[in-house]
Amino acid sequence: IRSLVWNVNWLDLSGAMSDGSVTIRTRKFITNRLLQRKQMVVDVIHPDKPNVPKSELRKQLAKLYRTQPDLVVCFGFRTQYGGGRSSGFALIYDSMDYLKKNEPRFRLARDGLYEKRKTSRKQRKERKNRQKKVRGTKKALVGAGKKK
Numbered sequence: 001i002r003s004l005v006w007n008v009n010w011l012d013l014s015g016a017m018s019d020g021s022v023t024i025r026t027r028k029f030i031t032n033r034l035l036q037r038k039q040m041v042v043d044v045i046h047p048d049k050p051n052v053p054k055s056e057l058r059k060q061l062a063k064l065y066r067t068q069p070d071l072v073v074c075f076g077f078r079t080q081y082g083g084g085r086s087s088g089f090a091l092i093y094d095s096m097d098y099l100k101k102n103e104p105r106f107r108l109a110r111d112g113l114y115e116k117r118k119t120s121r122k123q124r125k126e127r128k129n130r131q132k133k134v135r136g137t138k139k140a141l142v143g144a145g146k147k148k
Contacts, residue, residue, distance in 0.1 A: 022046045024060055026090070036098040037091050038065065042074065047084045051077075057090070065092055071099060073107060 023045040030039045042061070046052050054074045062069040077088030093099040100113060108114035131139045 022049065022052055022056075024057065024064070026061075026064075035102050036094040037102070040090050040092075042077075042088055042090045044077075044086045044088075045084065046086065050083060051079060051086060061090055061092065067092055070096065070111075073099070073103060073111070075107060 025043040025045070026040040027043065028039075028041045032039055042057065044052050044057065054077070055069075057074050058069045058072040061072050061074070065072075071093045073091045073093070075089055077086050079086045091103075093102070100108065105114050105116070109116065127143055130142045134142055
């Protein structure tokens, strides 16, 4: 099945953001129908700033691709040696349902869309040691609190 559509897009967005002018370029643009998203590499040129916050990048990319900032996920940005230029990745999902289904939990947690259940270290260790004493599918029952 060939559902990936390859495009080469150079979209420039020059405008004043906070302290100076920042240019955002996207390249290696792919429409990924299997995961219901658009994927791209984002190059940011920021000569007067040490870096650009991901929240501002999300807003600008959402405006550029005519979507909501909540559906844009930016990650993996690295500033080139000498500064003034960064590159990373951006994903733009078709809906919030697809975003929550396909994104890893750690990235959802960064955006405040997922909260990890916190158990104490001692409880986790006791559960692990109880699970060692049983075999197969009964390990799940031990975690639920029913010991057989």
